[in-house]
Amino acid sequence: MKLLIEILRQADAVSAPYRQTIAFEAQPEDTVATLLTELNTADGLCDTNGKPVGTIHWQCSCLQKKCGSCAMRINGVPRLACDVKLGECKNGKLLLEPLRKFPTVRDLIVDRSVMMENLKAIHNWLEQHAHHSQKAADLSYDASRCLQCGCCLEVCPNFCADGSFYGAAAFVPVSRVLSQLTKDKPQELSALYKKNIYGGCSKSLSCHAICPAEIDVEQKLANSNAVAVWKRYFK
Ligand code: SF4
Ligand code: SF4
């Protein structure tokens, strides 16, 4: 298939972004990740203005929807590059942009360290021996599949990287710890949850619909609210 690829590029964190368009023959069954590798290894590749295309910087690791590192905006939607087939592109057009809620490092690479900083700030750890029911184990297992990709934050109307609301990338991992608390073992986490998650979430659930790991995000929010806000503990 003939593909017209437009990429929002940026040489480094402080340079002005610019758009580069490349015409390329691609296979519909290939993924965006495969395409980016092909573009970066093609000999003498030029854009539609005849200018040479330098290395397109992007991140990947597993190429199997397991690590979250290849998240980017694909035709305007935050998705994993290793999960999107080129055959999905309407009218043979593909638009690639970095996630917008995080600072751009270079081309399609963004700095998502705020997600880890928020998990540290909210005290997402157990301080005492925990109660672990089968129900809590099932919830924890599903929550543990969070890739920390940031797609949920990209679509969240209330998240911004320097704000005090942490979004689904925090409340999904936090639900693992909260599900193991009992009445006798309250934790600072519950108070911080109320401040940095419950108080700022407008429950639009865009995060649930976009999650590429297909985690039941709504369930994690409901259960965490039950424990941290309404003091209903798992049995
Ligand atoms: S909850 Fe889903 S969308 Fe959000 S960071 Fe985890 S895997 Fe990504
Ligand atoms: S429910 Fe809405 S406001 Fe709350 S974290 Fe998800 S997208 Fe953001």
Ligand code: FES
């Ligand atoms: S490279 Fe790991 S999720 Fe895409």
